[in-house]
Amino acid sequence: MDAITESSKSSVDGIIAALTEAVHEHRLQPGTKLREDEVCALFGVSRTIVRQALRSMAQEGLLTIRKNKGAMVSQPSLKEAHEVFQARALLEPSTARAAAQRASPEDIARLNAHIENEHAAVDRGEAGLALKLSGDFHLEIARIADQQTIEAFLRQLISRSSLVIALYWRRRNALCESHAHHALVDALASGDGEAAEQLMKGHLLDLLSQLDLREREAGPATLREALKR
Amino acid sequence: MDAITESSKSSVDGIIAALTEAVHEHRLQPGTKLREDEVCALFGVSRTIVRQALRSMAQEGLLTIRKNKGAMVSQPSLKEAHEVFQARALLEPSTARAAAQRASPEDIARLNAHIENEHAAVDRGEAGLALKLSGDFHLEIARIADQQTIEAFLRQLISRSSLVIALYWRRRNALCESHAHHALVDALASGDGEAAEQLMKGHLLDLLSQLDLREREAGPATLREALKR
DNA sequence: TGACGTGGGATCGTATACAATTTTCGCCTA
DNA sequence: TAGGCGAAAATTGTATACGATCCCACGTCA
Known part of the structure; x- marks a missing residue:
C-alpha cells in the first residue's frame, strides 16, 4: 500500500475512496489484513476516522471485520x-x-x-x-x-x-x-x-x-491424510 | 421513543435493532431528529457506540446524517x-x-x-x-x-x-x-x-x-404568488 | 526435546476529553 | 416592536486515554 496523499471533502470518504480503489485495482488482495494504526499512519488521521471508514467498507462487503481480530479484505466464498x-x-x-x-x-x-x-x-x-x-x-x-x-x-x-x-x-x-x-x-x-x-x-x-467457480474438492481433512504419500 | 431495555450480543447491533424496529412500526416517523445524547441516555452507552449505530443506519438509507446537523429519520422523495x-x-x-x-x-x-x-x-x-x-x-x-x-x-x-x-x-x-x-x-x-x-x-x-405517488404540484414559487387571492 | 503455560507486546473496543460548529436566546438599536 | 447582533448553551466532530483481548515468544517442566 503506497503513500496516498489526497485532499477530499471528508477524511473518512477520502480513506474509503483510496482503499476501495486499491481493492478494485487488485493492489489490495483478498485476505490482506488492514491494521488500524497502519492506516492511521498512512492517512495521518486518528483511529476514530479510520474505524469509521473500515466499518463502512465492511458494511458494503468489501472488508470483513471480526471482533478483536481487525479488518481484512473480504474473501468471498x-x-x-x-x-x-x-x-x-x-x-x-x-x-x-x-x-x-x-x-x-x-x-x-x-x-x-x-x-x-x-x-x-x-x-x-x-x-x-x-x-x-x-x-x-x-x-x-x-x-x-x-x-x-x-x-x-x-x-x-x-x-x-x-x-x-x-x-x-x-x-x-x-x-x-x-x-x-x-x-x-x-x-x-x-x-x-x-x-x-x-x-x-x-x-x-x-x-x-470466465470464472472458475467449480467446487474445489475439500483438502485432506486430517494431518495424517495430508501426509499419506 | 419509549424506554427500550434489551440485552443483545453487541450494543451497537441492539441499538440498530431497536431503532430499526421503531421505524418499521412507525413509532419513529420520517423527519424525527435523533440527538446522540438522547439515544445514549436511552440505551446507557457512550456516544462512540451510538454514533456507530447511527452511521450504520444512515448507510442503509434509514437515517439521514448531515454534517454538524445530526441524524434524523429519512424522508424519501x-x-x-x-x-x-x-x-x-x-x-x-x-x-x-x-x-x-x-x-x-x-x-x-x-x-x-x-x-x-x-x-x-x-x-x-x-x-x-x-x-x-x-x-x-x-x-x-x-x-x-x-x-x-x-x-x-x-x-x-x-x-x-x-x-x-x-x-x-x-x-x-x-x-x-x-x-x-x-x-x-x-x-x-x-x-x-x-x-x-x-x-x-x-x-x-x-x-x-395503494401509494399516492402522484407528483404534488409545486407550491407557489414566490411569496407574492402565495398571497394572491 | 517437546508440550504446555505464562508473560509481555500488539491490537482492538469503549469511554471520555477537547475542538468546531450550530442553535438559541437575550439585549440593544432603529 | 421588529430586526439584528453577539455571547452562551447545545450539539456534533475528532483525538486521545484507558481497558480488554489476542497473539507470539520465551521459559519451565516432564
Missing part, C-alpha cells in the same frame, strides 16, 4: 460469488434498457471515453486499472438510467465482483471484454433498449463463464 | 419511493420463484405462523406491528431462497418501504394484503415457482397502487 453475479443478472439488464431510453449524446461520449481509457490501460499492461475502469463502465450505465438506488446496489456488487475476480479468475491474460462494451454503447446510442438488455445479459453470462 | 419499488420489482419475483423450489415444510409452517401474527396484529388494531410483520414476511421468502446477498438488499428496500408507506400511504385503514400473502404461501407450498413469481409481481404492483 463460492456461494457468495454466485450470488453476486445472480444479483447483477437481475439488476443490470433492465437498467441497461432504461439507460438506452435516456442516454444523451454527452453520455455516449463519456462512455466512449471510458472504453478508450480501458484500451489504453490494457495496452500499458495495467490489468488492475483496466479492471477498475471496466467496473466504472457498468456503474456509468446505472447513472445514465438515473436509478440511484440500483446504482448504489450495483456499486456494491461491482466492488465484490472485483474480489471474486481476484480469487476465481481463470486466465490471467484475457480481459478482452471491450468488444462487449462497445456493442453495448452502440445499442445505447441508438436507443435500442431491447438490444441493450440482451447484450448486458450476455455480457454478464460471458463474465461468469 | 417521490423519486426515491419509485426507485425502491422498482428495485423490489426486479428482485422479489425471481426470489419467490427460487424460494418455491427450496421451501421445506418447516418453512411453510413458519410462513403460516407469520400470517397468523399479522392477522392478530390487525385484529388488535396495531397497524404498525402489522406493517413490520408484513415486511418480515417478504424477508423470510428471501431467506428461504437462500440468497443472502439479495436478502441484504431486500432488507434495506423493505426498511425504506416503511418510510415510503409512512409518507405516501393513501388510506389509513386498508392494509389487507394478507390475502396476497396467503396465496403466495400456497404457491410456495406446492413448489409452483412460476405462480409464486407472478403472485409476487402482482402483489408488489398492488402495494404500489
Whole structure:
C-alpha cells in the first residue's frame, strides 16, 4: 500500500475512496489484513476516522471485520460469488434498457471515453486499472438510467465482483471484454433498449463463464491424510 | 421513543435493532431528529457506540446524517419511493420463484405462523406491528431462497418501504394484503415457482397502487404568488 | 526435546476529553 | 416592536486515554 496523499471533502470518504480503489485495482488482495494504526499512519488521521471508514467498507462487503481480530479484505466464498453475479443478472439488464431510453449524446461520449481509457490501460499492461475502469463502465450505465438506488446496489456488487475476480479468475491474460462494451454503447446510442438488455445479459453470462467457480474438492481433512504419500 | 431495555450480543447491533424496529412500526416517523445524547441516555452507552449505530443506519438509507446537523429519520422523495419499488420489482419475483423450489415444510409452517401474527396484529388494531410483520414476511421468502446477498438488499428496500408507506400511504385503514400473502404461501407450498413469481409481481404492483405517488404540484414559487387571492 | 503455560507486546473496543460548529436566546438599536 | 447582533448553551466532530483481548515468544517442566 503506497503513500496516498489526497485532499477530499471528508477524511473518512477520502480513506474509503483510496482503499476501495486499491481493492478494485487488485493492489489490495483478498485476505490482506488492514491494521488500524497502519492506516492511521498512512492517512495521518486518528483511529476514530479510520474505524469509521473500515466499518463502512465492511458494511458494503468489501472488508470483513471480526471482533478483536481487525479488518481484512473480504474473501468471498463460492456461494457468495454466485450470488453476486445472480444479483447483477437481475439488476443490470433492465437498467441497461432504461439507460438506452435516456442516454444523451454527452453520455455516449463519456462512455466512449471510458472504453478508450480501458484500451489504453490494457495496452500499458495495467490489468488492475483496466479492471477498475471496466467496473466504472457498468456503474456509468446505472447513472445514465438515473436509478440511484440500483446504482448504489450495483456499486456494491461491482466492488465484490472485483474480489471474486481476484480469487476465481481463470486466465490471467484475457480481459478482452471491450468488444462487449462497445456493442453495448452502440445499442445505447441508438436507443435500442431491447438490444441493450440482451447484450448486458450476455455480457454478464460471458463474465461468469470466465470464472472458475467449480467446487474445489475439500483438502485432506486430517494431518495424517495430508501426509499419506 | 419509549424506554427500550434489551440485552443483545453487541450494543451497537441492539441499538440498530431497536431503532430499526421503531421505524418499521412507525413509532419513529420520517423527519424525527435523533440527538446522540438522547439515544445514549436511552440505551446507557457512550456516544462512540451510538454514533456507530447511527452511521450504520444512515448507510442503509434509514437515517439521514448531515454534517454538524445530526441524524434524523429519512424522508424519501417521490423519486426515491419509485426507485425502491422498482428495485423490489426486479428482485422479489425471481426470489419467490427460487424460494418455491427450496421451501421445506418447516418453512411453510413458519410462513403460516407469520400470517397468523399479522392477522392478530390487525385484529388488535396495531397497524404498525402489522406493517413490520408484513415486511418480515417478504424477508423470510428471501431467506428461504437462500440468497443472502439479495436478502441484504431486500432488507434495506423493505426498511425504506416503511418510510415510503409512512409518507405516501393513501388510506389509513386498508392494509389487507394478507390475502396476497396467503396465496403466495400456497404457491410456495406446492413448489409452483412460476405462480409464486407472478403472485409476487402482482402483489408488489398492488402495494404500489395503494401509494399516492402522484407528483404534488409545486407550491407557489414566490411569496407574492402565495398571497394572491 | 517437546508440550504446555505464562508473560509481555500488539491490537482492538469503549469511554471520555477537547475542538468546531450550530442553535438559541437575550439585549440593544432603529 | 421588529430586526439584528453577539455571547452562551447545545450539539456534533475528532483525538486521545484507558481497558480488554489476542497473539507470539520465551521459559519451565516432564
